[in-house]
Amino acid sequence: MKALRLTLAAAMGAAAIGAAAMMVAPAMAQAPATGAATLDAIRARGTLICGVNTGLAGFAQPDSQGVWRGFDVDYCRAVAVALWNDPGKVRYVPTTAQNRFTALQSGEVDLLVRNTTWTLSRDTSLGFDFTGINFYDGQGFMVKTSAGVRTARDLNGATICVQPGTTTEQNLTDWARANRIRFTPVVIERLEEVVGAYVSGRCDAYTTDVSGLASTRSAQPRPAEHMILPDVISKEPLGPAVRHGDQRFADLVKWIHFGLVGAEELGITAANVQQAAQSDARPDVQRMLGRSGDLGQMLSVDNAWMVNIIRTLGNYGEIFERNLAPIGLQRGPNALWTNGGLQYAPPLR
Amino acid sequence: MSSSTADPRLAKAGPPRRPIRLSWSDERLRGIVWQVLVVGIVGLIVYWLWSNTVHNLAVRRIATGFGFLDREAGLPIGESLIDYDPTDTYRRALTVGVLNTLKVAVVGVVLATILGTLVGIARLSQNWLLSKIAGFYVEVIRDLPLLLQLLFWYTILQSLPGPRQALNPVDGVFLSNRGLLLPFIEWLPAHGWAMVALVAGFVATLFYARAMRARQYADGQPRKVWPAGLVLMVGLPLLVWIAHGAPFTPDIPALRGFNFRGGIAMTPEYFALLLGLVTYTAGFIAEIVRAGIQAVNQGQWEAAQALGMRRGDILKRIVLPQALRVIVPPMTSQYLNLTKNSSLAVAIGYQDIVSIANTTLNQTGQAIEGIAIIMLVYLTISLSISLFMNWYNSRIALVER
Numbered sequence: 001m002k003a004l005r006l007t008l009a010a011a012m013g014a015a016a017i018g019a020a021a022m023m024v025a026p027a028m029a030q031a032p033a034t035g036a037a038t039l040d041a042i043r044a045r046g047t048l049i050c051g052v053n054t055g056l057a058g059f060a061q062p063d064s065q066g067v068w069r070g071f072d073v074d075y076c077r078a079v080a081v082a083l084w085n086d087p088g089k090v091r092y093v094p095t096t097a098q099n100r101f102t103a104l105q106s107g108e109v110d111l112l113v114r115n116t117t118w119t120l121s122r123d124t125s126l127g128f129d130f131t132g133i134n135f136y137d138g139q140g141f142m143v144k145t146s147a148g149v150r151t152a153r154d155l156n157g158a159t160i161c162v163q164p165g166t167t168t169e170q171n172l173t174d175w176a177r178a179n180r181i182r183f184t185p186v187v188i189e190r191l192e193e194v195v196g197a198y199v200s201g202r203c204d205a206y207t208t209d210v211s212g213l214a215s216t217r218s219a220q221p222r223p224a225e226h227m228i229l230p231d232v233i234s235k236e237p238l239g240p241a242v243r244h245g246d247q248r249f250a251d252l253v254k255w256i257h258f259g260l261v262g263a264e265e266l267g268i269t270a271a272n273v274q275q276a277a278q279s280d281a282r283p284d285v286q287r288m289l290g291r292s293g294d295l296g297q298m299l300s301v302d303n304a305w306m307v308n309i310i311r312t313l314g315n316y317g318e319i320f321e322r323n324l325a326p327i328g329l330q331r332g333p334n335a336l337w338t339n340g341g342l343q344y345a346p347p348l349r
Numbered sequence: 350m351s352s353s354t355a356d357p358r359l360a361k362a363g364p365p366r367r368p369i370r371l372s373w374s375d376e377r378l379r380g381i382v383w384q385v386l387v388v389g390i391v392g393l394i395v396y397w398l399w400s401n402t403v404h405n406l407a408v409r410r411i412a413t414g415f416g417f418l419d420r421e422a423g424l425p426i427g428e429s430l431i432d433y434d435p436t437d438t439y440r441r442a443l444t445v446g447v448l449n450t451l452k453v454a455v456v457g458v459v460l461a462t463i464l465g466t467l468v469g470i471a472r473l474s475q476n477w478l479l480s481k482i483a484g485f486y487v488e489v490i491r492d493l494p495l496l497l498q499l500l501f502w503y504t505i506l507q508s509l510p511g512p513r514q515a516l517n518p519v520d521g522v523f524l525s526n527r528g529l530l531l532p533f534i535e536w537l538p539a540h541g542w543a544m545v546a547l548v549a550g551f552v553a554t555l556f557y558a559r560a561m562r563a564r565q566y567a568d569g570q571p572r573k574v575w576p577a578g579l580v581l582m583v584g585l586p587l588l589v590w591i592a593h594g595a596p597f598t599p600d601i602p603a604l605r606g607f608n609f610r611g612g613i614a615m616t617p618e619y620f621a622l623l624l625g626l627v628t629y630t631a632g633f634i635a636e637i638v639r640a641g642i643q644a645v646n647q648g649q650w651e652a653a654q655a656l657g658m659r660r661g662d663i664l665k666r667i668v669l670p671q672a673l674r675v676i677v678p679p680m681t682s683q684y685l686n687l688t689k690n691s692s693l694a695v696a697i698g699y700q701d702i703v704s705i706a707n708t709t710l711n712q713t714g715q716a717i718e719g720i721a722i723i724m725l726v727y728l729t730i731s732l733s734i735s736l737f738m739n740w741y742n743s744r745i746a747l748v749e750r
Binding site: 097098101102105121122125126127155156157158159162164166169170172173174176177183184185186187188189190193194196197200201202204245 | 408411412423424425426427435436500504507508511526527605606607608610617618695696697698700704707708711712713714716
C-alpha cells in the first residue's frame with residue numbers, strides 16, 4: 001500500500017512539473033533556431049503570421065467586416081505583398097502587452113508589429129532584432145479638460161492609470177522620481193478596463209504613448225472632454241521586431257520600411273507608381289522599382305517588390321495619412337527628414 | 350495482563366518479513382521493479398523537457414536564472430503592506446505582491462466562512478422569508494462567473510463620486526471612487542506594544558478557559574470565563590498603552606490636491622476583489638454548511654431536547670461538532686479556491702503576486718522564471734492551507750474507541 005502511494009506521489013509530482021514545462025517547451029522545440037529558416041518556413045507555409053495589437057484604433061483593429069486595418073497591419077501586408085504580391089496572405093495574431101514577446105520568441109508569430117518600443121534590453125536579453133523605426137513616439141498624459149491641469153508637473157499627488165508590462169510603467173516611475181512627483185498608480189492589464197477606470201474618474205490621468213492616447217481620445221464619445229498634455233516624458237521609437245538569427249527575414253522587413261520612406265522621398269505614390277515604373281528616368285527610381293539592378297533578388301523576393309507594395313498600400317506618407325491622420329495624429333517627428341522630421345531612408349542601391 | 354492482551358491494535362510489530370527473492374513471482378520484487386521503471390521514465394521526460402528548454406533559451410540568447418531578483422524593479426505599486434519604492438529590487442516588489450495576495454486571501458477566507466455559515470443556517474431557518482432569501486442568494490451567486498462579478502463590483506465602485514464630491518457620512522470618513530477612507534491614529538511603538546499585549550492576553554485567556562473547563566469536568570460546576578478574558582484582553586493592552594504615556598494623535602484623512610492624505614484607505618480594487626471573492630465563495634460555503642447540519646441525524650436534536658437543552662445550546666454543543674466532520678473537508682477546497690481565484694485581481698487592477706510577477710517577467714523577459722515564482726507562491730499557500738485544515742480535521746474527527 002505504501003509502495004503504491006509512493007509511486008502515485010512520484011508520478012503526480014512529475015506530471016505537475018511536466019505539465020509546467022510543457023507549456024513552454026514544445027513551442028520552443030518546433031521553432032527553427034538558426035539562419036534563414038524563418039523565411040523558408042514562411043514561404044513553405046504560404047502565409048505570414050503577424051503579431052499585432054489586440055485592438056488599437058489607427059494601428060491595428062478589425063473593422064466592422066472583421067478585416068484588420070491599421071498602420072502596423074499595413075506593414076504586415078507589405079511583407080506579404082513583397083513575398084507573394086498578395087496582401088491577403090497574412091494571419092493576424094492579436095497579442096497583449098504581456099504575451100507579445102513570448103509569442104515572437106516561441107515562433108508563434110513570424111513578425112511582431114505591435115507598437116513595440118526598441119530598447120537595448122529587448123534587443124539583447126529578449127533575443128530580438130528590431131528592423132527600424134516606423135513610428136517615433138513618446139509617452140504622454142491624458143487628463144479631463146475639466147481637471148484644470150495644464151502641464152504634467154501639475155500632476156503631483158494624482159492617481160494615474162497605467163497598463164502593466166510595458167516600458168510605460170518604468171518611464172512613469174523614472175519621470176516621477178526625477179521631478180519629485182508623488183503619484184498613486186492604478187495598474188490594470190486590459191486596455192478597455194484601464195481606459196474605463198480613467199474615464200470613470202478612478203484616475204486623474206491616463207498615461208501611455210501619445211499615439212495610444214490619441215487613439216483612445218478619438219474613440220471617446222466626446223473627445224473634447226479630454227486633453228493630451230504637452231509634456232512628452234520618454235522616447236518611444238516603435239518598430240517591427242523579428243527573432244535573433246533571422247538575418248534574411250530581418251533584412252527584408254528592414255528594407256520594406258526604408259523602401260516605403262524612400263518612395264515618399266522620391267514622390268512615388270500608389271497613383272503614379274505604375275507610370276513611374278514605365279517612364280520615370282531617375283536612376284534611383286528605376287533601381288527601386290526594379291527596372292534596373294536586382295535589389296529585389298538581393299532580398300530574395302521579386303524584383304518588382306516595391307512596385308507591388310506601393311501599388312497596394314502606398315508609400316510611408318500615404319500609409320500614415322490613411323491610418324493615423326483620422327485619429328488625430330500629426331506627422332510631427334515622423335515627417336520626412338527633408339521636412340524637419342526624423343524619417344530618413346538609407347539609399348536603396 | 351500486559352503480555353496476554355489480544356487487541357491487535359496494540360501489537361506494534363507487523364507480520365514477519367520474508368527476504369526478497371530474485372524472482373518475478375516475488376510480489377515485492379515486482380513492486381520495486383515497476384516503481385524504478387515508472388520513476389525512471391518520468392525522470393527522463395522531465396530531463397528531456399528541461400534540457401530542451403535550456404538549450405532553446407541558450408540558442409536564442411534569452412537570459413535565464415534568478416539574478417534579476419536583485420535588480421532595481423522600477424515598477425509602481427499602488428498599495429503595499431510594507432514600505433516599497435520603485436527603486437527597490439524585484440525581490441521586494443514580489444514580496445509586496447505575495448503579501449497583497451495573502452491580505453486578500455486571509456481576510457477573504459475569514460469573511461467568507463462567517464458569511465457562508467450565516468447564509469447556510471439561514472437557509473435552514475423556519476422563517477420562510479429568510480430561508481428563501483438565502484436560497485436566492487446562493488443560486489444567483491453560484492451561477493454567475495466570478496470574473497463577471499468582480500468587474501461588476503469594480504464598475505459599481507467606480508461610479509461613486511470623485512474625491513472632491515466624496516460622500517462624508519461621519520466626520521473623517523470619506524467614500525469616493527478613490528476608496529473608503531477612515532480616520533486612524535498616528536502609529537507609535539506604544540501601539541505596537543499594546544498589540545503584543547493583546548495577543549498575549551488572548552493566549553492567556555485560552556489557557557484560562559481550558560483550566561476552567563478541566564475544573565468543570567471535575568466537579569460539574571460551569572464557570573464564567575468572560576470576566577477574566579475581559580481583564581486580560583482589554584485591561585492588559587490598556588495598561589501597557591498607559592505605561593507608555595498613552596500617546597494618541599488622531600490621523601484624519603483630508604483632501605489635499607487630487608487625493609486624500611492621512612487616515613487609512615481601502616482602495617476600490619481591494620474592496621471589489623474582497624467583496625467579489627467573499628460573496629462568491631460564501632455561496633458555496635453556505636451549501637456545505639447546510640449539508641453538514643442536515644447530515645446530523647434528527648434523533649440527535651430530539652435526544653438533546655429531551656435532556657432539556659435550549660435550541661442554541663443544541664446547535665453549539667451537539668449538532669455543530671458532528672456537522673463539522675462533514676463540513677471541514679469540502680471547506681478546505683473552498684479556501685483553496687478562494688486563494689487561487691484571487692489571481693483574477695489582474696483584471697481589476699489589484700496588484701497581487703500574479704500582477705507583479707507578470708510585470709516583472711515582461712520587464713525582464715524571463716517568462717519561465719516568472720511563472721515558476723507564481724506557481725511556487727500558490728503551491729506554498731495552498732499546501733499550507735491543506736496542511737492546517739487536515740490537522741484541524743483530524744483534531745475534530747470523531748474519536749472512536
